[in-house]
Amino acid sequence: MITILIIAITAYISYKAFQNQALVDKMIFYPPAVKQKGWYRLFSYGLLHADYTHLIFNMLTLFIFGTYIERFFKAALGETEGGIWYVVLYVTALFVSILPTYIKQKNNHFYRGLGASGAVSAIVFAYILINPMSFMGIMFIPIMLPAFLFGIIYVALSIYLEKKQAGNVNHSAHIAGGVYGMIFVTLLFGVLLKVNMISHFFSQIKVSSIGDLFHIGF
Template sequence: MITFLIIGITVLISVVAFGNYTIMERFIFRPAETGPGKWYRFFTYGVLHADYAHLIFNMFTLYFFGGVIEHTFKTVLGDQTGVICYLLLYLTALPISILPTYFKQKNNTNYRGLGASGAVSAVIFAYILIHPMNFMGILFIPIWLPAFLFGTIFLLISVALDKKQGGGINHSAHITGSLYGIAFTVILFMALADINLIGEFAQKISIHSVGDLLRFGY
């Protein structure tokens, strides 16, 4: 699967970069130095991570949601087209999700950005769009919510934290990546398969009762 390939490449480069300052500095996202001849930073920052916890969390998440979305794309669009479109979703989400950061920090010579979370967010929200009533939760927290509700809460919290800033987490990349994942998938399915995902999303939610919205425990 392409998901395994993405994970493999990301893990390999991230681990090598942990012990190689030159690689880290060359490929990390630095808005003030991203321009002619260095546009590659819009992509390469996504294969770098701050530490093992950062790397493991992103790749663990991509493993679970990426595999499902890759399979869905292949089922709906055909193997070859599905693989290409899934890869496009992930790769294009990298520069798109970091754009707000670029415009905000392009004159800040001290800013550094890294991590695949913007692209991973795009994949997660493609999943939420297609499977809004599947239950999602956070590891070790025994509360599960329908995917659409989990995603809504995630976005609201991300917006609030982004306004506060600080914390070393690029919440704007999560927000932008999430919205891009939805837009990309909606347009893709409509254009190539004549499937109205927005309509299906609304229908899946409407046929469930309020009592189905919360479930506690594993």
């Protein structure tokens, strides 16, 4: 499985980087270094994580949603072509999700960024586009929401926190990654299979009772 391979590579490099600051310095997203022919940092930062909690959360989320998207792509496009497009989605999402940060911080010599969150957000929002009425939530919080509502709240909260500059989380990468994931799937299936994913998304949203909007429990 491609998802398992991505997780294994990311976990291995993150683990090595926890013990090797020189490796972190070489791979981390550092805007001035990107300008000095360090373009690879627009991808390599996604292989690093701040700590084990950061790594486990991202990789567990990727496993849950990535395995589904990988299977969906392969079922719709074929084993080989679907796998290739799945890799393209993940790798390009690393690049696209960090672009707003690069534009904003390109002259900031104090800024550093790391983590696969932007690419993982692309995978999660690809899932939301495909399954808007599937219930989902946040680990350890026993409130489940339909995916479309979860996505709306997540983006709104991320925009708010980005404006507040809250914590050390790169909220703009989450937003950019999520939007990109939905655009990528819409264009991919629209061009290759002539499927209107936007119509597919809205046609599935049906709310007939309060139970369609949330439920308690995992």
